[in-house]
Amino acid sequence: MLNTITAPTTPLFDTPPMFAHPARVTAIKDEAYATATYEIEFEDDDLKQHYAFRAGQFNMVYLPNIGEVPISLSSDPAKTGVMGHTIRYAGNVTRAISRLRVGDTVGIRGPYGTAWPLERIHGNDVCIVTGGIGLAPLRPVIYHIINNRSDYGRVYLLYGARTPIDMLYTEQFEDWEAHGIEIHQTVDRADESWKGHVGVVPMMFYHLRLNPKKTTVLTCGPEIMIHFVIFEALARRIPKEQIYVSMERNMKCGIGLCGHCQFGPTFVCKEGPVFAYAAIEPFFGVEDF
Numbered sequence: 001m002l003n004t005i006t007a008p009t010t011p012l013f014d015t016p017p018m019f020a021h022p023a024r025v026t027a028i029k030d031e032a033y034a035t036a037t038y039e040i041e042f043e044d045d046d047l048k049q050h051y052a053f054r055a056g057q058f059n060m061v062y063l064p065n066i067g068e069v070p071i072s073l074s075s076d077p078a079k080t081g082v083m084g085h086t087i088r089y090a091g092n093v094t095r096a097i098s099r100l101r102v103g104d105t106v107g108i109r110g111p112y113g114t115a116w117p118l119e120r121i122h123g124n125d126v127c128i129v130t131g132g133i134g135l136a137p138l139r140p141v142i143y144h145i146i147n148n149r150s151d152y153g154r155v156y157l158l159y160g161a162r163t164p165i166d167m168l169y170t171e172q173f174e175d176w177e178a179h180g181i182e183i184h185q186t187v188d189r190a191d192e193s194w195k196g197h198v199g200v201v202p203m204m205f206y207h208l209r210l211n212p213k214k215t216t217v218l219t220c221g222p223e224i225m226i227h228f229v230i231f232e233a234l235a236r237r238i239p240k241e242q243i244y245v246s247m248e249r250n251m252k253c254g255i256g257l258c259g260h261c262q263f264g265p266t267f268v269c270k271e272g273p274v275f276a277y278a279a280i281e282p283f284f285g286v287e288d289f
């Protein structure tokens with residue numbers, strides 16, 4: 001076991017491993033350009049009641065005759081009965097998802113993968129750093145922190161997007177700020193409406209005065225962004241043991257059988273997607289740099 005994060009890596013219901021359970025789309029909310037959040041409920045009442053996930057985990061979402069894709073849970077882990085998936089339309093399967101309407105059925109199996117170490121970092125300051133759709137697997141972290149606010153110190157969200165219309169969940173920012181989440185936004189390209197920062201998200205570290213001894217960094221986004229986030233965090237003397245990353249790889253089975261998601265000596269679907277940076281440092285980014 002390479003990763004040091006422990007989390008349920010097997011689904012919470014007991015059926016053949018590749019069985020996708022019928023689930024109904026109950027709401028669709030446009031979030032940003034070519035991106036929407038789908039609320040999905042299992043048709044089986046027992047499953048609906050007992051399904052639970054932890055922040056950072058993902059489901060495999062299946063469309064008959066089209067295919068299956070891994071998608072993070074983006075909803076509140078404390079809310080049972082409904083699963084939220086924020087999906088950016090990227091290719092074959094996700095474009096087919098964009099044609100779904102309320103009442104349509106999909107197949108769901110999961111939850112899979114490791115979770116953000118939210119219990120382990122009680123008492124710490126938390127610095128969430130992400131770009132674009134990368135905020136989706138971190139939104140459950142924000143819900144969890146808000147639900148358990150006294151367990152955490154200062155909480156920063158450094159969020160970047162290509163343009164203002166690519167930003168997710170902006171209508172929730174006011175509420176998050178009211179719960180003490182300090183939000184620093186930036187875009188690569190501004191428009192006339194934009195009053196905030198312009199530039200890449202790792203540069204937002206320059207606007208903070210972090211206490212390295214008690215700050216945990218949680219990051220998810222394009223791999224090149226993660227590299228620079230780690231660089232900036234280490235430059236501020238945040239120990240590598242206090243940095244956690246969520247990695248994406250193409251997946252097929254989602255349960256450690258096919259090898260599609262290999263990352264160094266590990267499979268992202270089983271030992272990830274959330275990794276302690278200290279565990280993956282030796283092979284992180286070998287392909288990119």
Ligand SMILES: Cc1cc2nc3c(=O)[nH]c(=O)nc-3n(C[C@H](O)[C@H](O)[C@H](O)COP(=O)(O)OP(=O)(O)OC[C@H]3O[C@@H](n4cnc5c(N)ncnc54)[C@H](O)[C@@H]3O)c2cc1C
Nearest residue numbers: 069070071072086087088090091092093094136248249250
């Ligand atoms: C653990 C995990 C969680 C994810 N969570 C989300 C989420 O919450 N919301 C969301 O919109 N997407 C998420 N993704 C990415 C999503 O799974 C892919 O966008 C999707 O599989 C693309 O399938 P497609 O058939 O629509 O596109 P395809 O036709 O398969 O591909 C379209 C393009 O996207 C690229 N691509 C495909 N899969 C990935 C991937 N995993 N990472 C990077 N590039 C990829 C392909 O190389 C191609 O260039 C997640 C992926 C992983 C592994």
Ligand code: FES
Nearest residue numbers: 254256258259269
């Ligand atoms: S997706 Fe098959 S091993 Fe990870």
